[in-house]
Amino acid sequence: MKALQQTADGVVYEDGVLRLPDGREMAWRWWGEPGGRPLLRIQGTPSSRLQRNPDESALKETGARYLMADRPGYGGSTRKPGRGIADVADDYAALLEHFGLERVPAMGTSGGGPHVLALAARHPDRVSAVTVVVGGTPLVEDEVKHLVGVNARGYALAEQGWQPLHEFLVEVRKRLLSDEGMQGVLSDAPESDRKIMSDPAWQRMSRENIAETLRQGAEGWTDESFAMHGSWDFEPADVKTSVTWWHGDDDKNAPLSAARRVVAKLRNVDLRVWHDEGHFASLVHDKEIVSELQSRSTSRR
Numbered sequence: 001m002k003a004l005q006q007t008a009d010g011v012v013y014e015d016g017v018l019r020l021p022d023g024r025e026m027a028w029r030w031w032g033e034p035g036g037r038p039l040l041r042i043q044g045t046p047s048s049r050l051q052r053n054p055d056e057s058a059l060k061e062t063g064a065r066y067l068m069a070d071r072p073g074y075g076g077s078t079r080k081p082g083r084g085i086a087d088v089a090d091d092y093a094a095l096l097e098h099f100g101l102e103r104v105p106a107m108g109t110s111g112g113g114p115h116v117l118a119l120a121a122r123h124p125d126r127v128s129a130v131t132v133v134v135g136g137t138p139l140v141e142d143e144v145k146h147l148v149g150v151n152a153r154g155y156a157l158a159e160q161g162w163q164p165l166h167e168f169l170v171e172v173r174k175r176l177l178s179d180e181g182m183q184g185v186l187s188d189a190p191e192s193d194r195k196i197m198s199d200p201a202w203q204r205m206s207r208e209n210i211a212e213t214l215r216q217g218a219e220g221w222t223d224e225s226f227a228m229h230g231s232w233d234f235e236p237a238d239v240k241t242s243v244t245w246w247h248g249d250d251d252k253n254a255p256l257s258a259a260r261r262v263v264a265k266l267r268n269v270d271l272r273v274w275h276d277e278g279h280f281a282s283l284v285h286d287k288e289i290v291s292e293l294q295s296r297s298t299s300r301r
Contacts, residue, residue: 011056011059015027015029018098022095024078025077026070026077027069027070028049030065030066030124032059037064039065039107039290039293040106040107040109042108045136046111046213047210048075049072050212052066053283054283057287062291065295067096069091071088071220072088073219073221074212074216074221074224075212081219081223083094083223085228088115089121089123103125103126104126104297105293106127106130106131107290109133110133110279112135113136113144117130117135117234117243117266118239119245121238122240124240126155127241130293132245133247133282134247134251134281135262135281136229136253137261138261149188154168154169156259162226170212172185176214177211181206182198185294187221191278192277192278192280197280240267243269243292244270245270246273247272248275248276248279249276250276254279
């Protein structure tokens with residue numbers, strides 16, 4: 001375990017690595033002061049434990065302390081070929097057990113959405129309340145044609161198998177790690193997303209995060225994308241805790257129509273829709289999202 005460190009803008013963090021029961025390693029990071037209220041935060045696809053809101057006040061004003069971790073094949077975590085979503089939910093449960101955490105609030109953004117739902121379904125004793133933010137879900141053909149170009153192409157190749165998808169993501173990885181960056185790869189995103197990606201602070205965070213996320217290659221990204229592509233290996237209906245699901249109606253990465261199909265399967269869910277906002281809207285609403293999750297977690301104790 002490393003000593004507490006600070007980012008250039010003064011945010012405290014702590015890094016470490018957990019050895020999982022099967023021998024794999026899971027790299028983790030705590031964001032925030034040690035006295036903050038623990039909250040498991042599961043980032044999107046592809047992303048690492050370095051992902052965060054570049055506005056430091058979003059962390060400090062909520063009083064939260066975020067526990068984040070690299071999923072298999074990302075950053076400092078060992079790859080697990082052929083893994084599903086439920087496999088990684090078990091990894092997160094092991095991480096919470098390692099820190100002696102029970103009944104903590106948990107949130108998942110984008111590709112983290114299915115993972116936080118799987119955690120709640122398989123390990124209900126570990127989570128007190130769940131939030132899904134612009135969660136990724138299985139799509140139907142009519143929704144695919146409305147995606148941003150890179151996602152539409154990736155979806156079509158995933159239909160052909162792991163290898164075609166991997167070859168494509170190898171090329172996208174090169175673009176992400178070049179000067180083009182995320183803002184270039186997603187240049188056809190809605191205007192609200194492009195505005196967020198134009199922020200220099202966001203770009204600095206994104207470059208650092210993507211470099212760490214994909215330093216092993218594109219294999220972990222392909223494994224994850226393939227796992228989320230078809231039917232999930234857990235049932236959303238098994239989630240018993242309360243869920244708040246936030247989504248924008250102009251999301252071209254994870255369509256709202258697809259999210260509604262999963263929302264319909266959840267037992268206790270509140271769907272909240274942002275109008276005329278896209279996939280990165282959560283950055284603008286981060287404080288509200290976290291505060292709402294904390295309030296549900298506290299009320300259940």
